[in-house]
Amino acid sequence: MSSSSSPSIEHVDAEAATVRRVRRVQAEWLYALTSWLIALGLLALLPSQTHYVASNDWMHQPALFSAVSVVGMLLFGVLELVGAWRLRQQVGGEPWHVELWYWMRGLEFGGWFMAYVWAVPWLGYLLATVVFCVGLVWRLGYRQRRYLLSALAVSVVTVLVFKTGLSVKVPAGVWYESLPDPWRTMFILYL
Amino acid sequence: MDVLLAGWALIARWDVVGALLVGSLGGVIIGAIPGVGPAVAIAILLPATFSMEPIVGLTMLLGVYGSAMFGGAIPAVLINTPGTAVNALTTYDGYPMTKRGQSARALSLAYGSSFVGGVFSVVCLMLLSPVLAEVAPMFGSREIFMAALLGMVLIVVAHRGQNLAAGALLCLGVFLQSVGLEPVAYTQRFTFGQTWLSGGVNLIVVVLGLFALAQAYSLLLGEDDTPPTPDIRGGLFSGLLEVLRFPKVFLPSAAFGTLMGVIPGVGEFTAQFMSYTWAQKISKTPALFGHGAPEGVIASETANNAVPAAAMIPLLALGIPGEALTAMMLSVFYVHNVIPGPNLFAQHMDLVTALYMSLFALNVLALGFLLVATKPLLKVVSIPNRFLGVVILVLSFVGVYSLRNSAIDCAMAAAFGLLGLVLKRLSLPAVPIILGMVLGNIMENKFRTSLPRIESLSDWIERPIAAGIFYTIVLVLLTHVWTTWRQARATRHA
Numbered sequence: 001m002s003s004s005s006s007p008s009i010e011h012v013d014a015e016a017a018t019v020r021r022v023r024r025v026q027a028e029w030l031y032a033l034t035s036w037l038i039a040l041g042l043l044a045l046l047p048s049q050t051h052y053v054a055s056n057d058w059m060h061q062p063a064l065f066s067a068v069s070v071v072g073m074l075l076f077g078v079l080e081l082v083g084a085w086r087l088r089q090q091v092g093g094e095p096w097h098v099e100l101w102y103w104m105r106g107l108e109f110g111g112w113f114m115a116y117v118w119a120v121p122w123l124g125y126l127l128a129t130v131v132f133c134v135g136l137v138w139r140l141g142y143r144q145r146r147y148l149l150s151a152l153a154v155s156v157v158t159v160l161v162f163k164t165g166l167s168v169k170v171p172a173g174v175w176y177e178s179l180p181d182p183w184r185t186m187f188i189l190y191l
Numbered sequence: 192m193d194v195l196l197a198g199w200a201l202i203a204r205w206d207v208v209g210a211l212l213v214g215s216l217g218g219v220i221i222g223a224i225p226g227v228g229p230a231v232a233i234a235i236l237l238p239a240t241f242s243m244e245p246i247v248g249l250t251m252l253l254g255v256y257g258s259a260m261f262g263g264a265i266p267a268v269l270i271n272t273p274g275t276a277v278n279a280l281t282t283y284d285g286y287p288m289t290k291r292g293q294s295a296r297a298l299s300l301a302y303g304s305s306f307v308g309g310v311f312s313v314v315c316l317m318l319l320s321p322v323l324a325e326v327a328p329m330f331g332s333r334e335i336f337m338a339a340l341l342g343m344v345l346i347v348v349a350h351r352g353q354n355l356a357a358g359a360l361l362c363l364g365v366f367l368q369s370v371g372l373e374p375v376a377y378t379q380r381f382t383f384g385q386t387w388l389s390g391g392v393n394l395i396v397v398v399l400g401l402f403a404l405a406q407a408y409s410l411l412l413g414e415d416d417t418p419p420t421p422d423i424r425g426g427l428f429s430g431l432l433e434v435l436r437f438p439k440v441f442l443p444s445a446a447f448g449t450l451m452g453v454i455p456g457v458g459e460f461t462a463q464f465m466s467y468t469w470a471q472k473i474s475k476t477p478a479l480f481g482h483g484a485p486e487g488v489i490a491s492e493t494a495n496n497a498v499p500a501a502a503m504i505p506l507l508a509l510g511i512p513g514e515a516l517t518a519m520m521l522s523v524f525y526v527h528n529v530i531p532g533p534n535l536f537a538q539h540m541d542l543v544t545a546l547y548m549s550l551f552a553l554n555v556l557a558l559g560f561l562l563v564a565t566k567p568l569l570k571v572v573s574i575p576n577r578f579l580g581v582v583i584l585v586l587s588f589v590g591v592y593s594l595r596n597s598a599i600d601c602a603m604a605a606a607f608g609l610l611g612l613v614l615k616r617l618s619l620p621a622v623p624i625i626l627g628m629v630l631g632n633i634m635e636n637k638f639r640t641s642l643p644r645i646e647s648l649s650d651w652i653e654r655p656i657a658a659g660i661f662y663t664i665v666l667v668l669l670t671h672v673w674t675t676w677r678q679a680r681a682t683r684h685a
Contacts, residue, residue, distance in 0.1 A: 028617050035359065042366070042381070051378040059642060062376050065635045066369040069627075072362030080355040099616065106408040106612045110605040113404070113584055117592065117601040129585060136581050140411070147578065158585055166239050168593040 025091050027099030029084040036081050039073035046070060112136055124173025125163055126191040129155040164190040198544025201246050202552075210247045211549055214254020215556040221255060222262030224571050225272045226410050226579055229259035230402040233519050235583075235590040237395055245527040246542060249520060250549045256516050257309060257499045257550060258557040264301035264492060265565065266572045269294060269421055274572075277495040280463045284480065284487030291483055294423050299430030302561050304441060304489045307434055308496035309554035311445035312452060316500050317547050324536035327508040333644075333651055335532070336637040337660035338511055339630045342455030344664050346623050348671045349461060357623045360614075364627020365634075367392045374639055387599045394628050395594055398519055400604035401621040403587040405611025410580030412612075423569075427562050430485075437489055440470045444490045448497025453504045455513045455630075466494035500550045507531050507543055511633060515622045518629040 050063035058064065112132070119128040130152060137151040162168040172188040179187055201207065221232045232255050240248030263274030268285035281301060288297035330338070343361060350357035370381045371391030382388040434441055444466035451462035470490035471480045480487050502513040510532035512518035524531050529539060536543060561568075591604045614621050645651065652658040 024617055031613060031617055031619075035363075039359075045381070049379075049381045049383065050373075051376060053376055056375075059645070060375060062373045062378050063380065065373075065631065065638075066366060066380050069362045069366035069369060069631065073359050073366065076355050076358035076362060080359055083355060102412065102616065103609070103613050105412055106609050109408050109411050109580075109584070110404075110609060113588070113605050113608075114598075114602060116584070116588055117598050120588075120592070129588075133581060133585055136584070137578065140577050140581070142575075142578065150578070151581065154582055154585060158589065162239065162589045162593075167242070168239055168589055169596060170589060170592060171596060 024094065024099050025084070025087050026094060026096035027103075029081075029088045030096045030100065032077065032081040032084040036074065036077035039070060039077050042070045043074060112139075120173075121171045122174050124176055124187065124191060125170045126156070126159045127173065129159055159191060195544060197541035198548055201541055201545035202250070202548055206244070206247050207250055207545075207549075210243070210251040211254055211552055212556065214251040215258045215553040216560050218255035218258030218553075219262035219557050219560055220568065220571055222259030222274045222278075223265045223568050224574060224579065225266050225274050226406065226576055227583065228263075228275045228402075228406070229256050230398075230516060230519075231406050231583060232259070233516055234395070234399045234403045235586045237398070237519055237522065238590050238593045240523055241526045245523060245529050246545055246549075248523045248527075249546060252520050252523065253499070253503075253546065253549055254553045254556075256520075257496070257553045260492070260495050260499075261302060261305045261557040261561055262568070264298065264305065265561075265568060268297045268301060268488075269423075269569070270572065277460065277463065277498075278491075280467055280491035280495075281488055283467075283491075284482070284484045287481070287483035288485075288488070289421060293483070294421060295427055296430045296433075296485075297483075297488055298423065298561075298565060299427045300433060300485055300488045301430075301492045302427070302558055303431040303434035304444075304492035305496040306431075306554050306558045307441050308445045308448055308493035309500065310551065311442075311493075312449040312497040312500035313547060313550045313554070315449050316504060316550070319504065320536070320543065320547075323504065323508040324540070327533040327536055329656060330509055330533050331654070332637040332641040333654060333657045334660065335509055335511065336634055336641060337651070337657045337664070338455075338505075338509055339634045339637065341660050341664050341667075342505075342511055342513075342626070342630050343634075344667055345455055346626055348667055350620055350623070353619060354671075354675075356619045360620065361623040361627040364624040364629075365631030366627075367397065367624070368394075368628040368631045369635070374635070387597070392603070392628075393594060393600060394522060394625070395519075396591060396600045396604045397607050397628065398515075398625055399587055399591050400607025401611040401614075401624060402515075403583055403590065404604055404608025405615055405621070407580045407583040407587065408608055408612045409615050410576045410583070413576055415575040415577055423566060427565060433485065434489055434493075437486055439473055440466075440486045440489045441493045443469055444493035445497045448494035449501040451494075452498035452501025452513060455505055455511055455626075462494040462498055463491050466490040496554075500547075503546065503550070507535055507546070509533070510535075512626070512629055515625045518625050521629060 046063065046067060050066055052063065053061060061067075116128060116132040119131065122128070123131065133151040133155040134148055137147055142148070142151075163170050176184055176187045202211075218229060218232070221227050221229060233252050236252060236255065240251060243251075259275050260277055263278035264281050264285065265274060267273045267278040267281040268289055271282050271286040273279040273282055285297045285301060288294065346361055347354050347358045366381075368391070371379070371389055373380050379389065447465045447469070448462040451465070467480075467487060467490045470486045471477050471484075474480065474484065474486050476484065499516075502517045505511045505513050506517045506521065508531075510521070510530065512521050521531065529535070529542065587604070588601070591601050594600055611621050641651070652661045
């Protein structure tokens, strides 16, 4: 963040926001269009996804707040869409698919997260956390021993703090059942 | 005096002291790591606090909330990177001071200012308590409905240049809270026949997704660009008393922070801008601002640390959170059946007093910790961003999964994380979604409980407080429209 002059703070902050906005103005239009279409879809689904009670006036309708919020999304959304369209016409910016590709790359890490979620009931919290943490650190290109050991340490400390220390309810691994008695209880309760 | 003793009895316990220490010191460390922030930490810790007593859980979360901005000043001053978003203004003058070899002075100014701001707002909170205890019970369902509506209007208006996006996202939040079983005829709304939606969309899942997972994705997709931290030359005590040499800066800044904290939807950023602008206006050396003016650091840090305690005022008195972090803390109250609002002061004054004392203590602990531990803390500033992203993902799992042991909750959090990533990239605010969910829920509940007394629309503003809030809403809207129209006209003529 640059502080090379003594401008008004709003001007400096607005400048930085404007630079980001100009670069991604095409993607902002895509976002506005998508969110408006989703709101339109919700409006179309309103009759089928909510109930209308014929004997009640509008204030007593079960669907009131859903309807008001969807209409609000549409109204604000269409104004946002118009603003984003006009900005798109005035300013070039990067093609929208560049930003869309960035958003899609986030899916990979969502996938890693869901794989971790899936693995915990099978491998157990400790083993799944170690595999996830060290595996993802490796995938990110951290190959030095200190990073891998740090990842291992983070995994172990997290399990010790949350499951062992705070008794947060995380499921035991399926293979814990095959452990001999005293170990099985300890693993199920603390790891 | 009895109330003070009762409050003291609540916090003079090992588990509460432990929670205060963990929260305060942990908050400082979390704040010092750029890219994490108190929102991520609170989102992750929240489910863990449900199994604790309310005073223990709230103390820990308040500790994180109030202390994070102390720690956030470290990278802001040393490497021109705010530790938390609200420390951004501190970089304007803190970093130039570091470049001049005055890093220790800048840090101690930041710490001293944060302490002054935090204590000022805690004192205001304590002094306002008797007033709140008298006034809060006058707020019935209609008044709280109107106050929540005012909060929504302020959220939209406060996001300058992004009012439309904030409005749309606020409405999305209201929509999300409406999903599930509705309270009128107990029918389903937008569940698509899925049982996992019958219970509605869980606020904590959305919070974890939009704050923690979105931040994790953002860090994982970014670069490791942490510059080396400079040495801190000199002691850290020199600037502490220097703050008191600028009463015309720190007093108004603390007042701005307290006032903005009380008003729902406004928060730290507006408080900082107003304080900084004021400090520059009254300074004898305004040209120095942005180049290492000590008043700049004082204004910024005093204002942002005055907000947390003040933000507790609408939460405790009316049950209306002022911003996202207090909105998250609201769930801790509900889980323990301690309902913030007009009756809290009557029924749980000891808890309220204990919270004030905790807020005061966390400022002392955070300051004391930083005075001795700043140099070792520099190591956390250097943690690579993408590695941090991995840590946040690991911690987010336990936060989401521990709620209901539900993989579907985790999938929803992951999806909201992607939405949060998109919003971050487009510099759009995620906070309106959270406040829409919380305020929308409050509004709907109060709306339904008010209906038996409502025969026509004018009955909503029949009572003076409700009418006053309604006219305030109208005034805010008219002022905003007029200001926007004037700015648009000025731009066209320019």
